Amino acid sequence: MTAQQEILRRLYRDRPLAHKALFAHRHPVASPPFHAEMQNDWHGPSRGVLDLVFRGGAKSTIAEEAIPIMAGFREFKNCLIIGENAERAVARLHAVKREFEANDLLRQAFGDLRGATWGEDRLVLSTGAAIQALGKGQSLRGIKHEDMRPDLVFGDDLENRQDVSTPEHRKKHLDWFTLDLLPACDPDYRVRVAATPLHPESLAMVLAKTPGWIVHTYPIYYLDENGEKQSSWPERFPIKDVLHLEQTYLARGQVQGFKQEYMCQSEAPETKAFKQEMFRIEPQVRSWQAVYSMTDPARTTNKDSADTGHVVWSWIGPKLVIWDAAGAQLMPSEIVDLQFRIWDEHHPVQMGIEEDGLNQFLLQPLRQEQVKRGLTIPIQPLKAPVGKFDFIRGLQPFFQAREVQFAKPLPDLQAQLLGFPTGKIDVPNALAYALKMRPGAPIYDDFNGRHIGEDLRPLAGRPVWLALNATRSLVTGVLLQVLDGSIRVFADWVREGEPGAVIRDIISEANVESGGRVRLTAGPLHFDQYNNVGLRQAVAKVPLELRAGVQPERARDHIRALLRAERQGMPALMVSSNARWTLNGLAGGYSRALLKQGQLAEYAEEGVYRTLLEGFESFVGLLELGGSTDGEDGDRFNAVTHDGRRYTSMLGNKR
CATH class of the missing domain: 3.40.50.300 (P-loop containing nucleotide triphosphate hydrolases)
Incomplete structure (x- = not known):
């Protein structure tokens, strides 16, 4: 051979x-x-x-x-x-x-x-x-x-x-x-x-x-x-370059394309719950809309762990507008920082966090950080769904009907929706809570961007009022002034704790904000001998006088009229952009409860916004009854009946 x-x-x-x-x-x-x-x-x-x-x-x-x-x-x-x-x-x-x-x-x-x-x-x-x-x-x-x-x-x-x-x-x-x-x-x-x-x-x-x-x-x-x-071929395609290539496809919303061309996986587009043509990017600037957020925290941060997904959105009529959405592997401290960053940027009405993760490793750090910052944020624990895939599929009809809008490109959300049900689904899972957190009908649906003022300050020489309310573990206050029949809201406070523990600080800060001494009011519950929660007693120890307002619901028609009215070319009711809790409440946080059957209740949803706005309503009701808030005859009515009717008592303010 x-x-x-x-x-x-x-x-x-x-x-x-x-x-x-x-x-x-x-x-x-x-x-x-x-x-x-x-x-x-x-x-x-x-x-x-x-x-x-x-x-x-x-x-x-x-x-x-x-x-x-x-x-x-x-x-x-x-x-x-x-x-x-x-x-x-x-x-x-x-x-x-x-x-x-x-x-x-x-x-x-x-x-x-x-x-x-x-x-x-x-x-x-x-x-x-x-x-x-x-x-x-x-x-x-x-x-x-x-x-x-x-x-x-x-x-x-x-x-x-x-x-x-x-x-x-x-x-x-x-x-x-x-x-x-x-x-x-x-x-x-x-x-x-x-x-x-x-x-x-x-x-x-x-x-x-x-x-x-x-x-x-x-x-x-x-x-x-x-x-x-x-x-699979490291000499020609190093894994670093491969992962960058994958992220490039994901950022363009071409999840299916990457799977076909590079992962040799075939998917039928017609069977996918979410399709590229369903996504609508409509740039817009958020102003007065009520915002909600949800964070689904991952338990671990290993290379192959799930991401911590978060989404920020608003319901504007039937439309679901998504302001922000992302997923990343975050340490617990970074998840805590994320909540305050969301608050600083968006001021959500509610900030949902999946309950198991909250209780396991986030609750105490969040509380400590709120104390450290002197700030309360509206954290809402939410139970994880039983069937996560079906939970996410609940979004599909809204995308199919083109009722979901992205206020900016959201590559993480888009990529994970296109890949669903395979791959990571942490961001879509967070978004699905938008259906669960959807509020009922706002108590005040006439509130809009016209009623927001950027630099409202109290007018010197006129009384400034602090409308208080409280539960046994929460105290709220709304700083406002009545000017020729118009109402201006300047600031608000929401503090966790018993009234006796937090009321002094709230009043002190309100005095600084108003540039003088504020006058205090609260609803009739706080003057009830058997059902009060200690707010009136806590104010008395400051010591200051707490004046009685009326039943909150008696003021609602008057507030609605103010929202529709103008005084000298300006809305009759205006709220400073600094009064974030009041803005959120009027924009939608203060809403009728949504019953399990899908029906709207006649009463407002329990929570911080109900407490805050009922204190505000209790004060505004005095205007409806013709009471004076300018200090000249404000002492004429010094007592209140069980149903909120004010009268002059021979005992005066000793009651």
């Missing part, structure tokens, strides 16, 4: 070696192990081999090398290269043709294989074998070479997105391949297909389920034994 024969024998027995030795110019970086598997099966006896390989994984390159090698070893008589269209097929044939013409190593191994017919779409080799190019769906007339039917077929990415877009298109191409092409081949044909899975019912996926076919699936990354992502 000559040296030449020994080389050919080794190349014949070791096809990966043949690829490496004869086509070294095509391999500037080391080949990954999966290339050898593909090469062995390409040259093997199997009738059908399907390569589902990520873009850039060299599936077509291997074919362009395998065909010349098989030609040199006389392993086919009539090879058919089929492309998505004729142009693609000719381009692939041209790459093969170039190797016959310019590859000296190939010529040394097998001799000059160029033959008499050397065209753009058809080659006849010196061995007598033919290689032809054909577009998918073209007529199969004339594909015989002499009397030889095709015995080797290479299908190169036969389908595009249009081809798989409808059942009719998919059936058409499947029928052509299985009912026209294969029967036209030699009985001992071998078919090799390189494909991207564009649809679960695409030709490639049908072939993948066909008995007897060898199927290779190589995504661009995989999970190792430790659950960490590793590149």
Whole structure:
């Protein structure tokens, strides 16, 4: 055996070696192990081999090398290269043709294989074998070479997105391949297909389920034994670059595209709950709208842990407007900081936090940070849903009806919605709480941006009032002034704690804010002998006088009238942008309770906004009854009945 024969024998027995030795110019970086598997099966006896390989994984390159090698070893008589269209097929044939013409190593191994017919779409080799190019769906007339039917077929990415877009298109191409092409081949044909899975019912996926076919699936990354992502071809695609590429696709909202092109995963767009066309980005600036937020905290911060997802939104009529949404791996301290950042930027009516995470590791740090900052934020613990996927699917009708708007691009939310139910779903899960936190009808639905003032200050020489209210664990106050029948609200306070523990600080801060001594009022409950919560007694220890207001509901018609009225070209009721709690309450936080049956209750939802605004209403009701708030006859009525009616008592303020 000559040296030449020994080389050919080794190349014949070791096809990966043949690829490496004869086509070294095509391999500037080391080949990954999966290339050898593909090469062995390409040259093997199997009738059908399907390569589902990520873009850039060299599936077509291997074919362009395998065909010349098989030609040199006389392993086919009539090879058919089929492309998505004729142009693609000719381009692939041209790459093969170039190797016959310019590859000296190939010529040394097998001799000059160029033959008499050397065209753009058809080659006849010196061995007598033919290689032809054909577009998918073209007529199969004339594909015989002499009397030889095709015995080797290479299908190169036969389908595009249009081809798989409808059942009719998919059936058409499947029928052509299985009912026209294969029967036209030699009985001992071998078919090799390189494909991207564009649809679960695409030709490639049908072939993948066909008995007897060898199927290779190589995504661009995989999970190792430790659950960490590793590149399938690290020499060419370092994992850092791969993950950056994935994030680029996600940021563009092309989750499905990345899965198809790089992860070799097919999904039917028509079965996805959320589709790209459902997303509407409508830039807008938030002003008076009531805002809500939800944070779904992750328990751990390992590499493969869930993200902490948070979303900030408003319900504006039937529309769900999303101001912000993101997901990230955060430490507990960072989750706490996130809540205060959300408050500083958006001042939500309620700030939902998933209850288990709150109780496990966030409750105490949040309380400590509120004390440290001298600030109370409206944290609302919420129980996690029983079925998370169904919980998120509840958003689909709103997206389908185009009633969801993004106030800015929100790549994390968009990517996770497009990937749902696979991959990370932490941000959509946080958004789904918008349905659970949707408020009932606002008590004051006439409130809008007209009623907000940026720099309201008390007018000197006129009384300034602090309308107080309290429960056994919460004290609220609204600082306001009555000017010629108009009301101006300047500031407000919400403090956790018993009245005796916090009232002195609230009054002191209100005096500073008003530039003088404020006058205090509270609702009739606080003058009830048996049902008061200690507010009146706490004020007496300051010591200051607490004047009685009326039942809150008696003021609502008057407040509604003020919201609709103007005085000297200005709204009759205006609230400073600094009075954040009052703004939130009037904008929607103070609303009728929503019953489980979906009906609206006649009473307001329990909570901080009800406490705050009922204190405000109790004061405003004095105006409705004709009481004076300018200090001249304010002492004339010094007592109140159980139903809020004021009268003059002989006991005066000793009651």
